Amino acid sequence: MLPKFFQIGFNKCGTTFIAKLFDLNGIPAVHWAEGALADDIAWSKMTGRAPLQRWAGETVAFTDMESVRFLNMPVIEAFKEYAFLDASFPGAVFLLNTRNVDDWVASRYLHWGGRYARSYAASLGVGLADLGDIWRQEWQDHIAGCRAHFAGRDRFIEIDIDEATPDDYRTALAPWYDLSVAPKLPGAGVRKARKDYPARLQQMLDAPAPRVHAPRRDRLAARLAGFAQPARLSGRVDCPSDHAVLLDMDAGRLSDAKGRQLPVMRGPGGRFFQDAGHFGLLRSTSTANDIAQVARGGRYWLDMRPACLTGSVQPSGGPVIAGLRRKGAEDVFLWPAPWLHRIGNDGFPGAPLGDDPPFQDRADLAVWRGRLSGYAQDPHGDDLRHWVDGATGNSPDAGAIRRSARWRFLERNAGLPGTDLALHPDDRTAGVLARVGLSAPMRGDAPQGRYAISMGGGDGDADFLPLANSHAVVLKEEDGWESFVTGLFKPWRHYIPLASGGADLAERLAWARANPDECKRISGRARRICEGLADPAGRQAHLAQVLAAYRAATGQG
Incomplete structure (x- = not known):
């Protein structure tokens, strides 16, 4: 039986090549899985269960174990959990893939047209220009930690992707895996594009940040918060509908309309995490993280379906927070749709427009x-x-x-x-x-x-x-x-x-x-x-006022 394999270097370091190397040789591999690998590892460590059980039966190789989503979810770099994975899978092989650190930083900034960096910066609450120093320090810390943990272990391998050939990968992994077929390395077009990294990165960092004066910011926040309130309140304060979930900030949990706890919990730093595979909860969990940034406590009913019919077509049992409502709906407080209306997303003002002729x-x-x-x-x-x-x-x-x-x-x-x-x-x-x-x-x-x-x-x-x-x-x-x-x-x-x-x-x-x-x-x-x-401070003020109005409507002071 083949030992498990974990790629534990950062993304943008040839992770796709490594995944293809296993795939081409008929060795089952999972690459990224839209963040589900990282979500599972983080949740498993928090709850004390064995990680990756959803895949562990047949999958041999795991690559690109990170989750950086374009909504307010924690940044999860689960490849940094090498000690947890090592303890969970004795005898596994670990590959630390590296490259020139400056090229890596530039590649990360430009990943997905800059969306990755904007989302990452928004999640950390830092400026875009601050990411370079943060990433360089994390790079150094991670490599030092890997080397210290695996010191003297033959199943720990380092490969510099700038220097390595396909034969280098095959030779390094030959004691455990037959990798006779290798994908092609990046061609001339990719190498040529990398030469443009410095100029493209500088253009990205030089883009002006939104500047909003305090009086205008206050007026805009008040207008948004005022419009967010329902056309009318019914006076009921029960569960709004079967589709709603309850966020209890004091208990740090989400539960469904019947009171059953959902697989969501508050982790280190106050952010909410959720079990992998429950993609239908992402809208609610990310809204919980929005709320956690502007409120210390309170109970909030959420209906973050793409469209909320509560209070209009469907009867309402009480106030609810939603991303979309029918005009004139009762009891529905409006909130930015979490999947799209968040600073850092392409669908929200503040993202570079690119070519935008007059x-x-x-x-x-x-x-x-x-x-x-x-x-x-x-x-x-x-x-x-x-x-x-x-x-x-x-x-x-x-x-x-x-x-x-x-x-x-x-x-x-x-x-x-x-x-x-x-x-x-x-x-x-x-x-x-x-x-x-x-x-x-x-x-x-x-x-x-x-x-x-x-x-x-x-x-x-x-x-x-x-x-x-x-x-x-x-x-x-x-x-x-x-x-x-x-x-x-x-x-x-x-x-x-x-x-x-x-x-x-x-x-x-x-x-x-x-x-x-x-x-x-x-x-x-x-x-x-x-x-x-696009002003982050104005957004915080607007959301805080919406929550204050919701608490007042539900008798929470």
């Missing part, structure tokens, strides 16, 4: 790319939510798809002159449409048009905010849903309103083309709001 230099086009998801309203007023591209189990039928606002939008407008409207290319969406006998245009990257269309969807302003932060003018569908920023952006002042399903797109575009100067002003006012939203 309005007059853009193509005279109205542009939309999106998924076939959204909402429709049946004659009885019930909201039907459709996630065609993410459907599992029974797919929607043709009638359900045709009732969705996005389908109606494409059906009405796909051939309209001066537009470029299409779905993102997606095999699952194409498969669903083919099964029900429908077809729709699918295209890749969109041109930079003057008119950016935002259709309502699963996370409210997920599409709208990045568009509002650009030099395009946004045409936004009025779909009856409210997110935490809906109250800030006013039709005809910060965007051009569209009827449900874009029924009036032709008329709105005709107005926009006849009024280019006003379009520029609308776009500028929207960017001004986005600048304020």
Whole structure:
């Protein structure tokens, strides 16, 4: 039986190559698993259970054991838990992979177009420029710790990926694994791109940080907190619905609507961790971490589904915190959708815009790319939510798809002159449409048009905010849903309103083309709001006020 293998160097040090080395030779390996490996190791150590049992039966090699998510979850670098893994898997082989530390720092900064570094910095609560020194110190500490722990052990191997050839890997691991086939090392294109690292990194670090003066910050926080409050309160303070979970900050736990404790617990530093594999809890757990940063105690009901129908279509049993509500809903306090509306994410103001030409230099086009998801309203007023591209189990039928606002939008407008409207290319969406006998245009990257269309969807302003932060003018569908920023952006002042399903797109575009100067002003006012939203101190003040209002509504003082 082959011994377990753990790669315990940092990411961006050839981890994918190491995983492929095992895969190509028929030795089962798991690489990253979208952070689940790291989540499992952290949870196992906290709870005293054996780690990686979900994979340990057949998997031999484990690589890239870290979790840095684009939402408020702890940064977990589980490869640093080499002592725990060593004790849990006697006889395992450990590989410490290294490279030139300055190249590694630059590569980490630029990983995923800078999103990785922005999310990492947001999680630590530090500035982007501070990460370089933090990472260098962690590099030195980790390597020294590994060498001390494994001193004199033949099953501890070090490989400098800058110098190593495929034969070096095979030779070093030959006592335990037959690795006769090796993947190719990075080619000339990758090596050439690395030469551009210093200039690209400097450009990233030189990007100006948002600057918001204290009086404006206070006004913006108060406006956001005011809009977050429900249209009305029912006076009930029970469990809001079967979909809600209860965050008890005093006990440091999450429980479901029936009082059963969920696999979430507060760990070192006050952050909430969760057991791996429970991806449906990530929205609630990350919201708990948001709350933990601005509140010491209290009990908070959360409904962080992509859309909360409590207090509108569905009855409410009491106040709840949600990421999206129907207009006029009772008892629903609004909170930033955790998956997208967080500083550090590409979908939130503050991320570098990249190439963002001014309005007059853009193509005279109205542009939309999106998924076939959204909402429709049946004659009885019930909201039907459709996630065609993410459907599992029974797919929607043709009638359900045709009732969705996005389908109606494409059906009405796909051939309209001066537009470029299409779905993102997606095999699952194409498969669903083919099964029900429908077809729709699918295209890749969109041109930079003057008119950016935002259709309502699963996370409210997920599409709208990045568009509002650009030099395009946004045409936004009025779909009856409210997110935490809906109250800030006013039709005809910060965007051009569209009827449900874009029924009036032709008329709105005709107005926009006849009024280019006003379009520029609308776009500028929207960017001004986005600048304020990207301010971390203002965000903290806004969220603290929402929680204070929630506690007052639930009799918590």
